[in-house]
Amino acid sequence: MTVLAFLMGVFVLAALAPWITRPLGRAAGWVFALLPAAFAVMLGTLAPQVAAGTPVRETLEWVPQLGLSLTLSVDGLGLLFGMLITGVGALVLVYAQGYLEGHEHLGRMFSYLLMFMGAMLGVVLTDNLLAMFVFWELTSISSYLLIGFDHNRLKARKAALQALLITGGGGLALLVGVLMLGSLAGTYNVSEMLAGKEGVLASDLYVPIAALFALGAFTKSAQFPFHFWLPGAMEAPTPVSAYLHSSTMVKAGIYLLARLSPVLGGTELWETMLTVAGATTMVLGAVLAIRQTYLKKLLAYSTVSSLGIIVMGLGIGTPYAVEAAIVYLFAHALFKGALFMVAGAIDHGTGERDVERLGGLARAMPALAVVGVLAALSMAGLPPLMGFIGKELLLKGTLKAPEWSGVLTGLTVFTALLTVTIALLTGIKPFIGKTLPTPHEPHAPGPALLLGPGLLALLCVATALVPSVLAMPLVGPASAATLGAPSTPDLSLWHGWTLALGLSALAVAGGCGVYALRGAVRRGVEVFGWIDRVGPASAYEIGLKGLNALASGQTRVLQNGYLRSYLFITISTAAGMVGVTLWLRGGLNLPERWEPALWYEYAIGALIAVAAVVAAVARARLTAIAALGLAGYGVSVMFVVFGAPDLAMTQISIETLTVILFVLVLLRLPDFRSISSRTQKIRDLFIAVTAGAMMTVLVLVASGATSSRAMSTWFGENSLEGGHGRNVVNVILVDFRAIDTLGEITVLAIAAIGVFALLRPSRMLRKGRA
Amino acid sequence: MELLFAIIAGVLFAAGLYLMLRRSILKLVMGLVLIGHSANITIFTAGGLTRARSAIIAPDATTLPAGSADPLPQALILTAIVISFGVLAFAIVLVSRAWQEVGNDDTDQFAETDR
Numbered sequence: 001m002t003v004l005a006f007l008m009g010v011f012v013l014a015a016l017a018p019w020i021t022r023p024l025g026r027a028a029g030w031v032f033a034l035l036p037a038a039f040a041v042m043l044g045t046l047a048p049q050v051a052a053g054t055p056v057r058e059t060l061e062w063v064p065q066l067g068l069s070l071t072l073s074v075d076g077l078g079l080l081f082g083m084l085i086t087g088v089g090a091l092v093l094v095y096a097q098g099y100l101e102g103h104e105h106l107g108r109m110f111s112y113l114l115m116f117m118g119a120m121l122g123v124v125l126t127d128n129l130l131a132m133f134v135f136w137e138l139t140s141i142s143s144y145l146l147i148g149f150d151h152n153r154l155k156a157r158k159a160a161l162q163a164l165l166i167t168g169g170g171g172l173a174l175l176v177g178v179l180m181l182g183s184l185a186g187t188y189n190v191s192e193m194l195a196g197k198e199g200v201l202a203s204d205l206y207v208p209i210a211a212l213f214a215l216g217a218f219t220k221s222a223q224f225p226f227h228f229w230l231p232g233a234m235e236a237p238t239p240v241s242a243y244l245h246s247s248t249m250v251k252a253g254i255y256l257l258a259r260l261s262p263v264l265g266g267t268e269l270w271e272t273m274l275t276v277a278g279a280t281t282m283v284l285g286a287v288l289a290i291r292q293t294y295l296k297k298l299l300a301y302s303t304v305s306s307l308g309i310i311v312m313g314l315g316i317g318t319p320y321a322v323e324a325a326i327v328y329l330f331a332h333a334l335f336k337g338a339l340f341m342v343a344g345a346i347d348h349g350t351g352e353r354d355v356e357r358l359g360g361l362a363r364a365m366p367a368l369a370v371v372g373v374l375a376a377l378s379m380a381g382l383p384p385l386m387g388f389i390g391k392e393l394l395l396k397g398t399l400k401a402p403e404w405s406g407v408l409t410g411l412t413v414f415t416a417l418l419t420v421t422i423a424l425l426t427g428i429k430p431f432i433g434k435t436l437p438t439p440h441e442p443h444a445p446g447p448a449l450l451l452g453p454g455l456l457a458l459l460c461v462a463t464a465l466v467p468s469v470l471a472m473p474l475v476g477p478a479s480a481a482t483l484g485a486p487s488t489p490d491l492s493l494w495h496g497w498t499l500a501l502g503l504s505a506l507a508v509a510g511g512c513g514v515y516a517l518r519g520a521v522r523r524g525v526e527v528f529g530w531i532d533r534v535g536p537a538s539a540y541e542i543g544l545k546g547l548n549a550l551a552s553g554q555t556r557v558l559q560n561g562y563l564r565s566y567l568f569i570t571i572s573t574a575a576g577m578v579g580v581t582l583w584l585r586g587g588l589n590l591p592e593r594w595e596p597a598l599w600y601e602y603a604i605g606a607l608i609a610v611a612a613v614v615a616a617v618a619r620a621r622l623t624a625i626a627a628l629g630l631a632g633y634g635v636s637v638m639f640v641v642f643g644a645p646d647l648a649m650t651q652i653s654i655e656t657l658t659v660i661l662f663v664l665v666l667l668r669l670p671d672f673r674s675i676s677s678r679t680q681k682i683r684d685l686f687i688a689v690t691a692g693a694m695m696t697v698l699v700l701v702a703s704g705a706t707s708s709r710a711m712s713t714w715f716g717e718n719s720l721e722g723g724h725g726r727n728v729v730n731v732i733l734v735d736f737r738a739i740d741t742l743g744e745i746t747v748l749a750i751a752a753i754g755v756f757a758l759l760r761p762s763r764m765l766r767k768g769r770a
Numbered sequence: 771m772e773l774l775f776a777i778i779a780g781v782l783f784a785a786g787l788y789l790m791l792r793r794s795i796l797k798l799v800m801g802l803v804l805i806g807h808s809a810n811i812t813i814f815t816a817g818g819l820t821r822a823r824s825a826i827i828a829p830d831a832t833t834l835p836a837g838s839a840d841p842l843p844q845a846l847i848l849t850a851i852v853i854s855f856g857v858l859a860f861a862i863v864l865v866s867r868a869w870q871e872v873g874n875d876d877t878d879q880f881a882e883t884d885r
Contacts, residue, residue, distance in 0.1 A: 692784025
C-alpha cells in the first residue's frame, strides 16, 4: 500500500499547507517538496519491476456495489507520468517559494498545488475509469483555483472560468464515454478491457465512445478548436503555468488517449480523428505563437503546438510514431517546464515580459542564462539534447506514416522551423545582445528560483547523453503500454546521415532565418489573427453571454416577486401535466358503480362547499372568517362519520384556535378592499376552477387505485402487543413512528420561536417611537 | 361517496387558490387554511373510505378486525393538521407584522421591497 499511502499523504499535506506555511517561513516550499521528491524516488524503485512488464497494483475497495474500487496500478504510462508529476511538482513547490516569497496567500498556493498534484497522480495511477474521472474533475477544479489565484484581477477570474468551463464541458463528454465504455466492456478497469476489445470495436456504440473520449482529451489537452483556454490560463502565476500548463495537466488528455489506445485505437476513425486534430493544432499553435511577443504567451502557444505534435504521433499509430510521441512528451516536459520557470525568473528579476524589450541579461544573471540557453536548444531540437532525440524520432515517424506521410512530414518540418524561432526568442534572445533597460534593475534569481529550471535543463542534457539509464526505463515501458506491445525506442543521438537529420538541419536554418526576419513574419502571420478574433474564443464568449442572458431573462420572467404569478406558473404546470397524463391514458378509468353517499353526508358536503365559496368571495372580514370556521367544522364532522374520531377532535380544537387567532389579528388589519379589477378576478376564477377540477380528478384516480394495506394490517396486529395501546392511530404516532412525531413537535417549537420573535417590537420601530 | 369527497376536495382547493391569488395578504393566509383542508380530504379519500368502525381495538380483542378504518392515513392527516396549524400561526403573526412594517396589506406593494 506504499503508493496509496503516498497519494493520501499528498492530499493530507494539501489540507495542512495553509496552516503550516507561515510557521515554516522561507523553508516552506523546500519542506513541502520533500514529499513529492520521496514519492518520485519511491516510483523510481518500482521502475525495474514495471520495465519487466508486471505493473504494481494496490486495491482499496470503495463502493463495491457499484464496482467502484480505488485500484492503483503503476504500469509504464503511470510510471512516466507519475515521475513527471512528482518530479516537476517538487521543483515547482520550491520555485513557488522563491517566486511568491512573502505573498500573503502563499500557503493557499501550496495547498492548491499539492491538491492538483494529488488529483493528477490519481488520474494517471488509477486503473478504474470511474475513479479516474473523479480525479480528472478534481484537476479541473484545482486548475480553476490556481489560474484564478490572483482573484482580485478580473482577467484572472475570467481565464479561470474559461478553463473550467471548457475542460469541465469536456469532462462531461468523458463521463458519458466512460459510462458507455464501462457498460459495454462489463468492467471499468482498463486493464480488464483489453479482453473485450473486439466487442467494443464491433459495437454500434464505438463511434460515440471514441468521439466522447476524444472530446474529453482534446479539451483538456487544448487541441484546436478548444486550444484558446491555454494561452488565457497564462494569467496564472508562473509556477502554475510551469506545472499545469506545460508538463502535467494539459498532458492529462494525452495520457487518456495513450491509456485507451490499446482498447479504442487501431481504427480508421481513431487514427484520422487524432491525426487531423493533432496536425491542425500543431501548425496553428506554432503560427499563432509567432504573433506573440510576451514570453509566457509565446510559450503557451508553442505548448499548444507541442501537444498537437504528440496527439498527431498517437494518431498515426505506428510503433515509430507512438514511440516518438512518448519520447517527445518526455522531452517537452523537461524543456518547457524549464523555459516557463526561466521566463518567470526573468519577469521576477526585471519586471519585463516582452521579449522585444529584453536583451543582454546574461551579464546580470549568468546562471539563468546558461539554463535558458540549454532548455531553448533542447526545444529547438539541437544535439546533444533530449529535444533533438524527440524531434528525430518524430520526423522518422511521419516519414514512415502509412498514409499522407509527405503532408505530415512537411507540416512537422514547418512546425519544427517555427519552434526553433520560438526557442530562440524565449530562451536565448533575452540573454544576448545589447542590454536593454528594464522596469527595475535586473537582479539574479536566488537558489529557489534557479533550482527547478536548472535541474530540468541539466536533465535535458543528461537524459540525452545516457538515455539507457535516465530515459529508457521511463519511456520504454510507457510506449509499450500505449502500443500494447514490447517497445524500445531508439534513443541514440546519432543515426547516420538520414533524411530526418537533413530535415532537422533545414528546420534549424529556416528557424534562424525567421528569427532574423521576425518583424516581417509577424506582420505576415497577422492574417491568421482572425482565428483568435472570430474563432472559437469568440464563439465561447458569445455562448457564455447568451447563456447568462437566457438565465437572467428567464429569472426575470419566472422569479418576478409576485406571489400570484408563482402560483399561476406552478398550478398551471401541474394542471397541464395532469391533463396530458390523463389524455395519454385515455381518460379516467372509474369503477362501474360508486357506493352512494347518504343524505346527511350530502348535507355536510354541501355545507363545506358553500362555506368555502363564501369564505372566498365575502366582502366583510368577519363573514369570511366565520365561513372559514364553518368549513373546518364541516370537515371535522366528515371525519366523525367516516370512522376517524381522533382527526375530528384534533380538527375541532385546531379550528377553534384558528378562528380565535384570526379574530385577534383582524383587529389590527384594515377591512377588505377590492383591489383587483374585474378581469383579474375572472382570470383568477378560471385558474382556481381549473385547479379544483384537477384536484377532483386526482382524488378520483387515487381512490380508484387499489392500494396495499399490508402496513395498516401490521399496525392493527401489533398495536396492542407491541405498543400497549388500543387506539391504533395514537399508537402509530407515539410509538411506531415516534421519531416522526418528535420531528413534528420540533417544527411546532420552531414556529413558536418564530411567532415569539415576530411579536417583539423591532428595534427599528422602537427607535422610530423614541 | 368517493365522488362527493372528490368534489369537496376540488371546491376547497379552488376556493383556497382563489383566495391566495388575491392581493390582500390576509386572504392569502385564509386560502392556505382551505388548501390544507383540501389536502387532508385528499389523503383521507385516497386511503379508502369506510363508514364502519374506527381504528380502535375492542376491549375483548387483541388485533384490529378487518374492515375497520385504515389507521395509517389517519396518522398522516393528524400530523398534517398539527403542522398546518403551526404554519398558520406563524403566517398570521408574519402577516400582522408585515402590516405594521410595510403599512400596506397589498402583496404587490411587498414585491417592490424585494428589489
